[in-house]
Amino acid sequence: MEIKVQKNIMNRNNEIAAENRQRFIDDGIFTVNVLASPGAGKTSVLLKIIETIDGKIDMAILEGDIASQIDTDKIRKRGIPVMQINTGGGCHLDANMIRVSLSELKPAKNAIFLIENVGNLVCPSSHDLGENMKLLIASVPEGHDKPYKYTSMFAAADAIILNKTDLLPYIDFDKEVFYKGVHALKPDVPVFEMSCKTGDGVADFVNWLKDKRKLWQTQHTK
């Protein structure tokens, strides 16, 4: 019985996700679902993207958290439209939350819309929001074994950032083991090494993201 109910909920989520996806196509909005563990540096990466884009492309940000407004306050200082969703106990965002946020945020046509999901390497991977790509942020202090343990999350990622590379000298992190685990799940996924602290790798990633958006707009929008 619980399986059937679960299936109904998922079907409804997927319907709304499809509506969101159509809305993004209609308005040329390139939407990124940002996934990570608690503390991997999602908000820091978002701030670096905002800083690098530097107003040249319109942006909108949705912040998902169990509780607090901390991340939204950080983004608001940059003058970007931002909205916080607190899920209460909920372990992931769902497509309806995105739909609701769209009428609040009103992203500009051709904007980049970044959705920071709840910090969780399990549940968010199985809920389609209608996004155009999933960006997974892993971080050096989490350790090189994460692709072996959180397989569905790593398999779902369209791109991976390995963040906090400035900590590599102080941590036993075997890059070879990490990449082997990542590529066993998804041989062609691009991985960007980055440090939000030093800025290393930020420009490379943002250039890739801009190219990815351009390609998507060519393929999907009028």
Place this chain on the structure above:
Amino acid sequence: MEIKVQKNIMNRNNEIAAENRQRFIDDGIFTVNVLASPGAGKTSVLLKIIETIDGKIDMAILEGDIASQIDTDKIRKRGIPVMQINTGGGCHLDANMIRVSLSELKPAKNAIFLIENVGNLVCPSSHDLGENMKLLIASVPEGHDKPYKYTSMFAAADAIILNKTDLLPYIDFDKEVFYKGVHALKPDVPVFEMSCKTGDGVADFVNWLKDKRKLWQTQHTK
């Protein structure tokens, strides 16, 4: 409808958790549910506890992960009874998994039983396993804002380890903000600063754990 089904599942979980709890009382087994983000250092803390107890108290370990046997292999080398549960997509352990593991692990009377839950700061806090205490492991690289965001997990903890203190010189971690968030949720919760890398703080925590076990045995067992 989904709420009723969810309630039935939770009731069943709580029934089994109560049976587990009685079993722990009958056999004097002190059981710790170890909770943390992915990569906070759960297995490293377990290995440090095992090393410090050094065979003077019987132990048993249950390793919960979405996938892989990595952590179990690390523990097995120490000659401690250990079992791996892979949840597939499941984002937390439940009471029935603990019951099943008990017939496999057969912890000795008066043992310490450590359960490493799935790496997740959301879902595991709301599932009673029948444990005697919840130990939350936070870590410095996750940042000082976690108690403000993952409130139910921090509120559920009977003790907190702040792990990876060796990284404090390299990370903007404001201890005052962290402690303020922790104590706003639970004023009297003990917090142990620890580095599994240097060994700092390990002895203090293990001494506290042994005292806690002794007190529990005096209160609850025959």
